[in-house]
Amino acid sequence: MSRSRRTLLAILTLFLAASSRTFAQSGSPAIDPTIAAQIAAIPAIDNHAHPMLSPPAYATDRNFDALPVDTMEPYTDPAGMRPNLPALHDAWQAIFNFNGQPPLDAAGLTQLEAAREKIRQQKATNYSTYILDKANIATMLANRVATGIGVQPPRFRWVPYVDALLFPLDNSALAAATPDRKQFFPLEDKLRAQYLQQAGLKALPSTLNTYLKQVVTPILEQQKANGAVAEKFEIAYLRSFGFDDVPQAEAAHLYATLLHTPHPNEAQYKRLQDFLFRYIAAECGRLNLPVHLHTTSGGGGYFSIAGDNPLLLEPLFNDPRLRKTNFVLLHGGWPFVHEIGALLQKPNVYLDLSQQSLMIPPRTMSAWLREWLELYPEKILYATDAYPYSSSMGWEEAAYIANRNIRDSLGMALTGMLHDNEISPTRAAELANMVLHKNAESLYKF
Numbered sequence: 070m071s072r073s074r075r076t077l078l079a080i081l082t083l084f085l086a087a088s089s090r091t092f093a094q095s096g097s098p099a100i101d102p103t104i105a106a107q108i109a110a111i112p113a114i115d116n117h118a119h120p121m122l123s124p125p126a127y128a129t130d131r132n133f134d135a136l137p138v139d140t141m142e143p144y145t146d147p148a149g150m151r152p153n154l155p156a157l158h159d160a161w162q163a164i165f166n167f168n169g170q171p172p173l174d175a176a177g178l179t180q181l182e183a184a185r186e187k188i189r190q191q192k193a194t195n196y197s198t199y200i201l202d203k204a205n206i207a208t209m210l211a212n213r214v215a216t217g218i219g220v221q222p223p224r225f226r227w228v229p230y231v232d233a234l235l236f237p238l239d240n241s242a243l244a245a246a247t248p249d250r251k252q253f254f255p256l257e258d259k260l261r262a263q264y265l266q267q268a269g270l271k272a273l274p275s276t277l278n279t280y281l282k283q284v285v286t287p288i289l290e291q292q293k294a295n296g297a298v299a300e301k302f303e304i305a306y307l308r309s310f311g312f313d314d315v316p317q318a319e320a321a322h323l324y325a326t327l328l329h330t331p332h333p334n335e336a337q338y339k340r341l342q343d344f345l346f347r348y349i350a351a352e353c354g355r356l357n358l359p360v361h362l363h364t365t366s367g368g369g370g371y372f373s374i375a376g377d378n379p380l381l382l383e384p385l386f387n388d389p390r391l392r393k394t395n396f397v398l399l400h401g402g403w404p405f406v407h408e409i410g411a412l413l414q415k416p417n418v419y420l421d422l423s424q425q426s427l428m429i430p431p432r433t434m435s436a437w438l439r440e441w442l443e444l445y446p447e448k449i450l451y452a453t454d455a456y457p458y459s460s461s462m463g464w465e466e467a468a469y470i471a472n473r474n475i476r477d478s479l480g481m482a483l484t485g486m487l488h489d490n491e492i493s494p495t496r497a498a499e500l501a502n503m504v505l506h507k508n509a510e511s512l513y514k515f
């Protein structure tokens with residue numbers, strides 16, 4: 070090797086060492102520092118989460134989910150949701166000044182809870198917005214049965230649940246299908262009773278037409294008037310996707326004849342649910358409320374992963390009468406990450422990154438994110454699915470960790486696209502802003 074080539078090699082080695090140090094300092098070896106800085110500077114709109122109320126309502130708050138998953142039979146948690154997750158340390162430190170190492174033993178958990186309580190008392194009714202500040206989130210869509218103290222506009226926007234309106238008949242046979250559904254259906258029955266009361270009724274109307282006009286539509290309109298910006302379906306926990314196009318006359322006949330029938334025929338009941346789903350989706354379009362759908366393998370050991378395949382939703386998206394309704398597929402669709410990406414071709418279909426931003430480490434998630442960004446970049450929405458998962462991971466830690474994972478994934482995806490000359494640095498900054506903020510801003514017209 071000549072002297073000049075040796076010198077060149079030495080310079081090159083020095084340069085590589087210096088740049089890998091820079092990357093190592095940024096915490097993620099594959100993120101361009103300029104892109105990382107741009108991403109860090111954008112406060113996010115979080116498309117989906119379950120924030121808890123601020124003190125004094127915090128201690129008794131159970132409205133963070135219509136179907137809380139903390140009562141299900143034991144199942145195998147993904148590694149990212151276990152109490153030994155190293156990232157928990159950083160979240161505890163940043164939010165609660167607590168310096169414990171996961172996993173915590175019983176004494177450690179007691180100390181953590183004391184550290185949390187101290188911050189809750191300090192921040193009082195500003196507690197929930199303090200968590201948003203820590204997680205670099207400007208606005209969080211709060212998927213809750215009801216809002217309350219500390220979880221209010223402008224920092225929080227409400228997304229209520231509508232599954233209860235789909236199941237107006239006797240649900241005992243559906244509830245018997247799995248131990249999880251045995252817990253879920255009574256909760257839906259209770260919520261529907263609450264909706265009936267809100268509609269000013271003591272019992273279900275005897276005809277489908279009056280059910281639609283006196284219960285379903287008024288509840289959606291009330292929720293909109295009370296600040297709802299979208300409607301959420303957890304239907305994947307209750308039955309499979311696949312909604313047939315059922316004529317109203319047939320649905321009306323089914324409703325009238327099955328209303329007081331114990332254990333209604335399952336296939337007939339499904340036809341009624343299918344009609345109601347499309348009716349609600351159309352009403353949501355009229356009211357400018359995007360429809361949120363849980364679409365990924367869900368919690369619990371009895372969740373039907375095959376029934377949750379997003380391709381089963383395609384006939385719905387291809388229905389010209391529903392083109393005014395925007396659908397947001399929540400949680401990235403795993404394991405159907407390519408299928409869900411293809412559905413973004415429909416002009417009214419969007420995708421959010423919630424839940425996978427907790428379950429899937431940034432390196433793996435960045436590959437899926439890159440694929441979606443290369444195809445339909447204006448359809449991808451930042452989201453955390455912050456939720457009170459366990460004694461180690463409350464909605465607070467989940468927001469913090471998911472936020473960091475998404476920003477790292479986004480950084481890796483954009484850096485890869487930049488290195489492969491797919492995009493310019495200007496476009497990289499633009500795409501970051503779209504995912505973190507702008508796409509949601511245009512969808513909800515904030």
Ligand SMILES: [Zn+2]
Pocket residue numbers: 117118119212454456
């Ligand atoms: Zn959720």
